[in-house]
Amino acid sequence: MGRQGENILLYQFMFLKGMAIIYLAAFLSIFYQINALLGYDGLLPVHTYLKRLRNNGINKDMSNVPTIVWWAPEIMEYIEKAIPSLSEFDSYETLLHLICLVGVLLSILVLLSNKFMNFLVYLTLWFLYLSIFSVGQLFFSFQWDIMLLEAGFLTVFITPTTRNGQLIVDEISSVTRDLLKWLCFRLNYASGVVKLTSKCPTWWSLTALHYHFESQPLPNPISYYFHQLPSWLKKLFVAQNFVTLIGGSLLIYSPFRRFRQFGGLMLLSEQFMIILTGNYNFFNFLTVLVTLATFDDKFLKFWTPKFILSLLGDYNSCISKPQKKESKSKNKDKYKDPYSPIIKILKLLIYTLIFIGMIIYAYLRYFPLEAIFENGKVNFTLSDVRVDLINGKIPVVALVASMLFCVHNLFCYSLKYNSQKSLIVNTKRLFAITFGFIMYMLTSYTFFAGLDKEMFQFPLNIPLLAQLQQHSQPFHIANSYGLFRVMTGINGREELTFEVSEDGVNYQELTLFYKPGPIDQPLKFVAPYHPRFDWQLWFSAMKPHINEAYLLNFMFKLINNKPSALSLVDHNPLKGKEINYMLIKKYTYSYTTLEERAVTGNVWNRKNPQVMIEKVMRVDNNLEKNLRLMHQEIDTKRYPIHILRQTVPLIEIVWTLLVLIIIKNFLNNRKQKV
Template sequence: MGRQGENILLYQFIFLKGMAFIYLAAFLSIFYEINALIGYDGLLPVHTYLKRLSNNGINKDMSIVPTIVWWAPEIMEYIKKVVPSLSEFDSYETLLHLICLIGVLLSLLALLSNKFMNFLVYLSLWFLYLSIFSVGQLFFSFQWDIMLLEAGFLTIFITPTVRNGQLIVDEISSVTRDLLKWLCFRLNYASGVVKLTSQCPTWWQLTALHYHFESQPLPNPISYYFHQLPSWLKKLFVAQNFITLIGGSLLIYSPFRRFRQFGGLMLLSEQFMIILTGNYNFFNFLTVLVTLATFDDKFLKYWTPKFILSLLGDYNDCIKKPLKKETKSKDLKNDPYSPLMKKLKLLICILIFIAMVIYAYLTYFPLEAIFENGKVDFTLADIRVNLVNGKVPIVALIASMLFCVHNLFCYSLKYNSQKSVIVNTKRLFAITFGFIMYMLTSYTFFAGLDKEMFQFPLNIPLLSQLQQQSQPFHISNSYGLFRVMTGINGREELIFEVSEDGINYHEITLFYKPGPIDQPLRFVAPYHPRFDWQLWFSAMRPHINEAYLLNFMFKLINNKPSALSLIDHNPLKGKQINFLNIKKYIYSYTTLEERASTGNVWKRKDPQIMAERVMRVHNNLEKSLKLMNQEIDTKRYPIHILRETVPLIEIVWTLLVLIFIKNFLKNRKIKV
């Protein structure tokens, strides 16, 4: 298996620092919207949600809804004695803000100092995020949220072990690294397969990117230009997408180290392209971190930019060399042809890899499918027989487990040669943990590939029961991105118009979603505006009947701060909003010529009335909300004091810059 069992401390440091940054982005995103989304005066109030659960017999049951928010009144009772100024605010809302602040603080500490890259810090971060996720309802129904929980759970166990003041790789870290690599495989392989098993015609005809850059939730400025690419090139990218997601995933379990690296690089290139052409918050950055598990330290140290290594702080001082040192042969050291042979071997591997990619193109995606209206050279039955229920995913699972076992014993021999009760107990725990996690994740993996043709190779009732019990904690999930391409008939957008007199209506602008046709596109990632994102889903539905959207309408015409805080530009600022219209438009990008002449990114057509002349006193709206068990409250509440008084983003970015300068100067001083 090549050079498996090598030191992975560098990967651990990169992964742990990266997870701290992702947690930071996630908690910051939540902090600035949580008041309007699930606060006391929010669109889906958390206290109403927990009250409904209690009425249904689920009261403070952590096995079903694992969140500390259950005990918000009791916790805040003690906190308000220390900080009396918080007494006028809702206990649930205040606790949610405090959870975000603690998450931000712990993330910053882990970024600032290696001393905080420990088990307790990452356990706390995972549980805090789980506590918000469990009560976030519709606004936390995304795949990146569950992936952060699964990766965050594994992060707890990959934290380095300290021995005699130095960090070593122990068995549990080795197993966890392989579980992260297995997560990388499941995410990418499933994302490639489900596009085909969903039977979406755009994937089969290789035309998905004709719509994606325009119809994705929050396009960025580069998305516009990629949409203008010629048709054949976008088809080529779709074919490359399948080859990368499926072929690259399989390569990371190749017995040859170079091919594992090629597979990892293919998957990384896919993520960098998505980051370049879309705003997908922290999701792609998280995927990059997980994909790095396919590389060893030797590769990472050679290719990682120095400015990133400088952010790792005292990494070089923390490394402990293996007990069994590797020695080079004197003959090999003095061999003048050794460098030439290495380059020749690398060149041969590259040529073989290129030949494999070209073969995949010509075999499965003939030129007629790229340059004309031809079809791919496989069928749905082929996909199901080979990639879903065939030997391919089972062989990948077995290969992953073999790599895991191989690496585990390699690390045991290198770092833990002593035979003590504690060491043997740790080994037994690592083996048990790895086996259980592989079984749990394999069950969800096979279930998510094709729901119509699901066949799990191991029929174990206990495993199914364990999977159901662990489901609320999301430590094993099924993935599959962009099963069906949206926007085939144009991008649908909901546009809100407000009026004071019911005659003259003015369009309001939200922070990030497309609105006015001259509104420029923005870079948003890794920030995640959950309200704007959710409106993208709602625009594709035929009716406005979701509780959060009805609540937004109700709170907007009642001029509540929670709804107004979600608006970037209110044309009636200083006046009362008494009437509301909602229209649905079909949006499309302008051509390069149209943009040059008008300056507009978008053009829109076919306005459809979704809600007309909604007034402050609207019996049908209130009736609908009451039927959905939503409380009607016309009182006005101030934006929470924690959000008003804490300039969180400015503080965070200042600290990040100071961390970078500190580590950069320290490393420079050491070199001098």
């Protein structure tokens, strides 16, 4: 299982600093969308949502809806005494803005100084994000939100511990690192398996990427060119996707260190490819951080670019202090590597050849050449998948292997740093063991249940565990994952477009910031920003009817020229005029060919216009009636954008501070070298 007591301090620093960046991107994204999405005049107002919960008997219940927003009126009453101007605005909306500002501030403080890289700061960040998530409704229904909550919860327990002036890896940090590795396995393994259990024909015929680059929610400029690749190459990428997600996940629990590294590199390559070809906000960056748990410090320090290491601040000075001066030479002899450089190279070469052979065997065994270059079939069936990958021994063996690694590492670090016997040390050790066991059981329950709901039952029938999982569900510390179960856009990409008019005769199309609209609209790089309204419209376009509350609210507020709705629009052709009429159409979009784009300059073709909502007027009784049936409040008053959004130049402040942090760390590292 590798050398005893392999250091993971570098991983701790990389993970904790990386999580600060993820939180920063997440809170920034939410800050700029609160007014339009969740504010008093938003599409799904928080105050309306909490009012419905109270009417249903759920009032300030942290066990079902864990959020500090319950107490927004009481909290804002104290804050408004110091800042009276905030009293003009809705207390719920203001508190959401303040939560984001605190989240941004704490994230920057962690990046600025390692002193803030502690238990309390990360616990606060996790709870602040949970507070927004719990009231975010439809706009927070994505897997990356629950993954951030699960990873964020684990982050609380992997913060570094100092003893005698030296940073050490204590038992709870060791257990948490293994839980993050287990999270990496669950996410990737499940994402590979559910594509097959969903029975989606595009995954089974290896043609999923014939549609993915075109039909994904928010394509970027590189997506267009990947769509133009030859069919056989895209099929090969799909086969590689299965080999990587399933095979790479299993390799990270190999008893051989090199194979664990190869497995981690396979999973990282998958994430970098997705980052390159899609706009998935902070999700893939978060997955990269979790995947790094498969590596030890020796590997990370050798392969991580120096400029990234320099961003960790005074990391080197924190770990360079020896435990005891007199034992330095002894430790050096003790851990002296017995292998010569030639033997090391030969070992690496042998491992590499074995790994390449395993990959080639996997391709030839399960994805024959006929399936790649012709219309052949894969060499396995749904029954094989269920027998081997779900109901068989493979996932159970992976769970057992993960727990064995966890126990092995826990006792290694315990012997290395906590050999003394005291009540405090034994209590912490007991807590680490108990915490690890509970988390493994909770996450395993959701993991196995999510692989195949039709054919799988959890191997351990423990009523207490089921109750514990049910009570912990609102906090999302143990989740089920499975990405792109079914490929969309097989019959073309469907998109909703909005046309507005002043006179009801001449209609012009609105342009949103990120989603496809006019055919000459260029594709954009969006990540790590998360435009939640544009994302949600992608789901709504695939539905046969427009009957979602947020979309009806958007129509109502847009036709009443409300600033909250207009802030979601990039280009309004009636700017300066009143929007009195509007209609919604659905088109089928497809990429142009390279030749067509060279001639026209257009990225998209669109056809088959279908009117979904026809000629909505400002006073539309049916629209208002539907909103009232959905318990949405009707208010035609035009509220201004919140003062915090207007007066706080958050992006400028963040960029300035990040540049200053980089300069500070660069100067510190240069000073240390001198």
